[in-house]
Amino acid sequence: MKGSTYRRCYCRDEDGRALNKSCPQLSSRRHGVWAVRQELPPRQDGTRRSFSRSGYSSAKDAQDALDQVRALLAIPDGDDTENQTRIGDLLEEVSKNAKAPLPDLAETRRRLVRGQKLTATMTVGDLLDEWLDVKRKSRKKTTLNGYESHVRVHIRPALAHYRLDRLGVGHVQQMFDGIDDANEAVAAENQARRAQEARCRWAKGGRPPAKERERLAAERAKLAEMPPYRRITGPASKQAIRRTLRTALNFAIGREYITFNPASFVELTPAKRPPGLLWTDERVARWRETGERPSSVMVWTPEQLGQFLDAAEGDRLYAVFHVIAHHGLRRGEAVGLDWEHVSFAGRQLLVAKEITVDGWTPIETTPKTDGSADVVSIDRETVAVLQAHRERQLAERSERLDAGLPWADTGKVFTDEGGGWLHPETVSETFRAIVADEDLPPINLRDLRHGAAALIKAAGGDLHDAKVKLRHSTITLTSDTYMTLFREYEDELTEKAAAVVPRARKAADGTSAHASLTQEPGNDDAP
Incomplete structure (x- = not known):
């Protein structure tokens, strides 16, 4: 393809037309500038084009530029x-x-070989667009909603x-640092x-006086x-x-856009992780006094759970609460359970799908992790329920x-009144209503799953049993969440174990009824 360097100037004649090469002053080496012109491969539609640039102070500079264009x-x-x-x-x-x-x-050459864009310098914003496009598929x-929100x-x-x-x-x-400033x-x-x-x-x-009513209205x-209340971006969110x-x-490193990940x-x-804590009598009393929860993960005692299940037994969603409370299914896993995955004879159910929400729209997906898709053993009472x-x-x-009236044969264990998918939030709303009616200490629906771990400990199990029951990927996750809860149960079991041994009542004067083993009755001077 043809290309050359040449000298040109910007002088014009009396009519304003450019003189270009006809300028008589071009004979002087100090007049005009050097330029390059190089024919380029035709466009995709076959039309011709060229690379042109001027402003070089010497023939050598223009030739260097032309050589670089030809090398490209x-x-x-x-x-x-x-x-x-x-x-x-x-x-x-x-x-x-x-000026480019x-x-x-x-x-x-590197970008061409790797199939990357040549006509623009990639920004972080470009990368995010490309990455999210891939993740959408x-x-x-x-998970994608979480990525897009961040x-x-x-x-x-x-950073874009x-x-x-x-x-x-x-x-x-x-x-x-900006997030921290916004948090403040x-x-x-x-x-x-x-x-x-x-x-x-x-x-x-009583009713405030007129002057106070005016003040209250102004306040x-x-x-x-x-501005309304807003949540700060805490350590877990960051x-x-x-x-x-x-x-x-x-992803950018994998595409060979960069070689270093600053994040x-x-x-x-x-x-x-917030520790799981029991709603002991002391904590319930403190909550009723102040309205404050000791932890974001609170677990009912077996007695409190029994009170809830007794109250829920007449509700059409009782079975879903029973399954979550006793066997630790997540809300979406319970709502997504199919009858074909329930075995009454084998006393098992298979967690294979879950129903979550995208905004407000229910969607059916696979369980949260690969380990979550597993068989769960159930007891005889759950089979009967x-x-x-x-x-x-x-x-x-x-x-x-x-x-x-129509009935949708979805095959789901838990459905709405027409047989269709049960909206996950319907379960949560019903749960909150029953808790409020029974005046129980507050927990979230997901805390019923945490309560399943507590029941394992109450039955004599350990952290590994809880890991298997809740289908956690690692025992570290189980330990971080439930170690404090298990210790509290250990304290309670220790007290109950000590109480198993029958002892005689203490005497009215405070001395033990077994004092006769070391001291004669009525002998105050005994050594």
Whole structure:
């Protein structure tokens, strides 16, 4: 392909037309500038194009630029028309911007060989778009929602504008420092709102006087203008954000865009799992007094669980609560259970699917982890509960069909009134209503799963038994969550074991009834 260097100037004649090569002053070496012109491979539609650039101060500078353009054009093999066109696209794009440097030869060769983009420098934002496009085809919807939330709220606003190959540990650290700053602002706003709410309350009994009503109205107007309560981004959430960014950057390393993952070297506060605690009498009394929960993971005692199940027994969802409480299924796993995966004779059920929500829409997916998809052994009482539930479900089906109403044969163990999928949030709402009616200490539905671990300990099991029952991937996960709970049960069992030994009552004066073994009755002077 043809190419050359030449000298040109920008002089014009009296009519304003460019003189170009006809300028009489071009005979002087000090007049004009040097330029290059190189024919490029045709576009995909076959039209011709060229690379043109001027402004070089010497013939040598212009020739060096032309040699670099020709070296770039020589990277693809002579019969590789696809990559020749890509190089042409790159040089045509560069030619449009006089200030843009010529592409680096080694970098362009590397990108061409690896099938990467040539016409733009990849930013972190470009990487995130590409990575999420790939993940949309391979990841569960719930996992993808978590990735997209982290990217949208935290990662993209802070890092998207950086060049990917220049992203450093400092940039990522700044993002997390910004999250800490935002947490301080949120905490201050929440505290101000709590203080304002206190000013809006009339602490004395009866109707407040007119002057106080005016003051309260003014305080409530101020409260309405304040921002709502917001949650801070805690240590566990920051660790999850880093995992998302680290996964995206590992994807970039796999595509050979970069060779270093800065997210792996950011220092963050370790996220500790909240310990599971029993609702002991002392903690219940403290909660009723202050309204504060001792831990985010609270577990009912067997007596409290029995009170709940007794209250729930008349509800059509009783069986799902029973299965979760006794066998540790997650909410989505219980709602996604199929009758074909329940064996009454073998006293087993297979966790093979789960129903979760995307926003509000229920979706059916595989269980949370590979280890979660497993067989769960069930007791005879649970078999009886499920058999009774099956009979009620068949009766519901017959009643609807006899009434001319539709019934969806989904094959699910737990369904709505029409046989369709049971919305997971329906289970949670029903659970919360029963807890409130019974005035039980508060737990979340997922804490019923934690309660299954407590029942294992109460029955004499250990951490390994709990790991197997809950289908955890590692015993470390089980230990981090339930070690404190198991110790509390150990204390209770120790006290009960000591109480098994019958002892005589203490005497009224406080001396033991067994004092006669060492002291004669009535002999106060005995040694």
